[in-house]
Amino acid sequence: MALNTKLKSFVMMMICLMILKSKDTLQCDAPTHVNRCPRNQQEWKIREKELNCQSLHQSNDSKTELLYHCVLNAEGTELIEVCAPSKKIYGSKCTEFNDGGSIIHESYISCEKFQVPCPTPYNSTKAYEYQECYDIVEKEREKRKNRTENYDYKCSCFEKWTVAAVGGVIANVLIAIIYYQKKQNNKIKNEIKIL
């Protein structure tokens, strides 16, 4: 009975620790897939206000100031809204958010030959000036959507968090079961010794 209570409190403690730990990363400054990006500066300003990147915890260092962005993903297959430090984009490329590195940088897609060609460098917060970057992604996505319907992303950060939390719970329960069985085995061994 005592062991059972211990086991329960152990599992509860692990779950609480896990939730506390993941709370830090559960901010919606995580990249969110969107269907479209702002078409002009005015729309950009509106979304900038709505996402309110300034409200996110950030240091005074202006280099790391989190600014609103609507850019391509690394594969050039999705549009992403994210609060991230701005960057000068070189090489006449579209702007992407690299999920792995969690940074804004040059896409592999060139915007040099577009109707409104991008200069080098340009500030990543001006990505909306090169709309053809978005158009490429939208066309690609339209094609894929026709193939696989019901492809709807909401908040990828939430999904990641959910997966992590569920995975963590399962891992902790497994650890607890192993711990419990070991204890039981020891108990049986001890009982045999006594006999």
Ligand SMILES: *[C@@H]1O[C@H](CO)[C@@H](O)[C@H](O)[C@H]1NC(C)=O
């Ligand atoms: C940020 O700057 C303000 C004044 O400019 C200062 O009062 C505040 O302590 C600074 N915060 C940090 C985290 O450095």
Ligand SMILES: *[C@@H]1O[C@H](CO)[C@@H](O)[C@H](O)[C@H]1NC(C)=O
């Ligand atoms: C880009 O422009 C914003 C203002 O619109 C500015 O705060 C930021 O420092 C600039 N970024 C770079 C890398 O020049």
Ligand SMILES: *[C@@H]1O[C@H](CO)[C@@H](O)[C@H](O)[C@H]1NC(C)=O
């Ligand atoms: C996708 O399907 C829509 C109609 O459902 C069509 O108008 C559009 O041209 C298709 N797009 C592509 C890229 O095939």
